[in-house]
Amino acid sequence: MKLAYYPGCTLKNHAKNFEDSALCAIEALGVEVDEIDRWNCCGTVFSLATDDLIHHLAPVRNLIRVKEAGADGMLTLCAMCFNTIKRSNERMKSSPEDLAVINDFMYREKLAYEGDVPVYHLLELLRDELTFEKVAAAVKRSLGDLKVASYYGCYLVRPAEIGIDDVENPTVLDDLMKALGADAVDFPLKTECCASYQTVDNPDIVADRTNQIVSSALGQGAEVMVVSCPLCAFNLDHRQRETARKYPEFKHIPVLYFTQLLAIAMGCTEESLKLDLHHVDPKPLLQGKGLI
Amino acid sequence: MSPFVTKVQQLSGQNLLACYQCGKCSAGCPVVSQMDILPNQIIRLAQLGLREDLLESKAIWVCASCMTCNVRCPKGINIAEVIEALRQIMLRRREDHVDVKELSDAERADVPPIALISSLRKFTS
Numbered sequence: 001m002k003l004a005y006y007p008g009c010t011l012k013n014h015a016k017n018f019e020d021s022a023l024c025a026i027e028a029l030g031v032e033v034d035e036i037d038r039w040n041c042c043g044t045v046f047s048l049a050t051d052d053l054i055h056h057l058a059p060v061r062n063l064i065r066v067k068e069a070g071a072d073g074m075l076t077l078c079a080m081c082f083n084t085i086k087r088s089n090e091r092m093k094s095s096p097e098d099l100a101v102i103n104d105f106m107y108r109e110k111l112a113y114e115g116d117v118p119v120y121h122l123l124e125l126l127r128d129e130l131t132f133e134k135v136a137a138a139v140k141r142s143l144g145d146l147k148v149a150s151y152y153g154c155y156l157v158r159p160a161e162i163g164i165d166d167v168e169n170p171t172v173l174d175d176l177m178k179a180l181g182a183d184a185v186d187f188p189l190k191t192e193c194c195a196s197y198q199t200v201d202n203p204d205i206v207a208d209r210t211n212q213i214v215s216s217a218l219g220q221g222a223e224v225m226v227v228s229c230p231l232c233a234f235n236l237d238h239r240q241r242e243t244a245r246k247y248p249e250f251k252h253i254p255v256l257y258f259t260q261l262l263a264i265a266m267g268c269t270e271e272s273l274k275l276d277l278h279h280v281d282p283k284p285l286l287q288g289k290g291l292i
Numbered sequence: 293m294s295p296f297v298t299k300v301q302q303l304s305g306q307n308l309l310a311c312y313q314c315g316k317c318s319a320g321c322p323v324v325s326q327m328d329i330l331p332n333q334i335i336r337l338a339q340l341g342l343r344e345d346l347l348e349s350k351a352i353w354v355c356a357s358c359m360t361c362n363v364r365c366p367k368g369i370n371i372a373e374v375i376e377a378l379r380q381i382m383l384r385r386r387e388d389h390v391d392v393k394e395l396s397d398a399e400r401a402d403v404p405p406i407a408l409i410s411s412l413r414k415f416t417s
Contacts, residue, residue, distance in 0.1 A: 014404035044410040045357065048376035050305040055413070080406060158359035167363050193322045193358030197410035200403055201390050205326050205354070231406045238402075 001129060003120065004071035005033040006062060008081040009041045015078070015230035015257070017274035022077050022122060022259035028266035029130060029138055033075055036065045044080050045197070046087040053101055059088035060102055063117045064109055073118040075125060077259070079229035083155035086119040086162045121156065122259070123172050123228065124164050132179040140267035142181030146289055148261065149185040149222035150174045151213065153232045154193050167191075173226060173258055180265040189216040194235040206235045207243040214240070214253055223285060226258040233257065238279040254282035264291050294341040303377035310367045311335045317361035317371045327351035331361050331371050338374060352378045353389050353415065379414070389415035 011019040026033065039062050047055035062085060066074045076082040092099045093115040103112040126135055150173030157163040157170050165172045170191065174184035195202075195209045214236060217225050227233050237255035244250045260273050270292050275283055286292040293301075301308060311332070318330040328350045329337065337345050346352065352375050361371040382389070390411055392400070400408070 008406075009409060010404045010406040014406075041405075041409065043413060044406050045413050047413075048357065048370075048373045049303050049380050051303065052380070078406070080410070154358040154360075158363050160363055191360075193356050193360065195323055196356040196358065197407055197414060198323070198354070198356050199407050200395070200399070200411035201415070202326075202354075205323055208325070209322060230404055231410065234404050234407060 001072045002070075003031075003033050003073050003075040003125070004036045004066040004069045005075045006036050006039055006042075006066075006081060006085070008076070008078045009044070010230040011078060014277065015233065017277045018077060018230060018233075018257040018259055020272045020274055021257060021263035021268065024268035024272040025259055025262040025266045026122070028268065029135065031125070031130070034069065034071070036062065036069060036074070039065055042081050042084045044084060046084045053098060056088045056091065056098070056102060057106065059085040060092060060113050061106065061109070063089060063119075064106075064111060064113050066117045067111060067113070073120055075120055075122060077122050077228070079121070079153060079155040080231060082119065082121040083162065089115065089117065089119050090162060121164055121228075123156070123176065126176060127172055132175055135176070136179040139180055139265045141265055141291065143177070143261060143265055143291065144181060144289055146182045146261075146291070147185050147221055147223040148177045148182045149187050149217035149220065149225045150177060150190060150258070151217070151225050151227050151232060151236065152191045153227065153229050154191070154196070156228055157191060173228070176258065177226070177261065180261060182261065185217065185220050185222040187217045187220040187222065189213045194232050196231055196235070199231070199235050199239060203239060203242050204246070206239045207246045210236055210239050210243045211247045211250055214243070215250070218251055218253055222253065224282065225253055225255045226261060227255060228258055240280055252280045254278065254280045254285055256282055296343045297338065297341045299381065300338050300374060300377045303380055304370065304373040306369050306374055308335060308339045308369075308374070310369050311339065312367065314366060316364050316366065320360050320364050322358060322360065323354050323356055326354045331375070334375060334378070335369070335371060338378075346378050347382055351375075352382075357414070383415075383417040386417050388417055392416075
């Protein structure tokens with residue numbers, strides 16, 4: 001299966017650690033991907049209004065680029081890109097009228113979209129195509145006794161029609177962490193929203209959420225949290241500063257992308273981890289465990 | 293049915309009268325503590341067409357579209373879509389909730405593009 005890689009807006013800057021670690025890890029696993037030529041921002045959120053067709057143009061345009069590249073599907077890393085593009089794709093598949101309007105609007109594109117490009121998240125590729133057994137067999141550096149709390153957030157699992165796992169009790173990230181040799185730490189708030197884009201004009205609400213989510217993971221014995229969304233990463237990692245100001249008892253925890261631990265396990269260099277992009281420094285923990 | 297109720301149902305694609313007020317949406321909402329009216333109350337006020345109570349509420353701008361209410365509603369109502377419809381009614385009157393010019397340089401530089409784009413997509417016209 002040849003997949004076209006869609007990075008999205010934040011993986012080229014704030015979340016370069018997500019992109020570099022993922023690309024290094026999947027190359028080590030023998031997966032070849034080409035970045036989509038002339039991709040554009042997906043819009044980050046799926047429009048929930050019935051008549052708001054204009055906001056489906058960006059996702060559909062990217063799907064046309066995948067077809068132009070002759071790939072079998074689109075590979076996403078960011079949970080918000082995955083959700084937005086997959087939901088728009090589902091709407092195009094289920095509504096030929098909407099698809100006709102959108103194709104008509106984009107009449108200068110070389111080909112009309114037919115709703116036929118599958119959209120995958122990297123976790124699906126690892127679980128369903130490669131399988132976690134093969135991932136485990138490819139581990140060069142086991143994560144040892146690292147205690148990892150996997151945070152799923154919203155857009156990997158909701159709504160159920162497009163989610164990649166159980167809507168209330170997903171385990172895909174935990175299963176991956178176990179395949180890499182880590183101790184998976186389950187915690188009750190693993191699918192509770194971090195308050196998302198409220199971080200721009202209402203960081204106070206994010207501080208409340210981060211306090212509860214991080215404290216819940218720490219309470220179950222986690223040493224590190226992993227995420228699959230750059231906005232969750234920003235809220236749970238960088239907003240720990242605001243959280244500690246509001247809640248003096250708050251205890252910090254490093255937050256990594258799941259791909260960074262995957263890259264460590266696959267023997268990637270420390271350079272691909274871009275560990276200087278984090279607010280809470282993960283290096284002391286990873287050095288202490290002999291992982292970097 | 294008032295034009296307002298018709299509009300909310302059209303924009304959201306939801307049947308408001310399906311709600312029987314079990315309260316599960318409000319019980320599971322992660323940001324409910326900052327809301328002035330709760331998600332189940334939003335649906336009730338919408339059924340009754342109480343336009344100003346809804347459009348002037350703080351709650352419709354606190355919702356982060358996390359979809360928890362949607363996946364738990366026993367009647368299959370997409371509450372997040374109803375709240376989006378209420379925001380859209382305001383935004384289509386050019387009444388934006390966020391003004392990017394009012395953010396400080398530090399605030400703008402601090403947050404990643406994914407945060408700015410999603411905030412502006414949800415909170416501006």
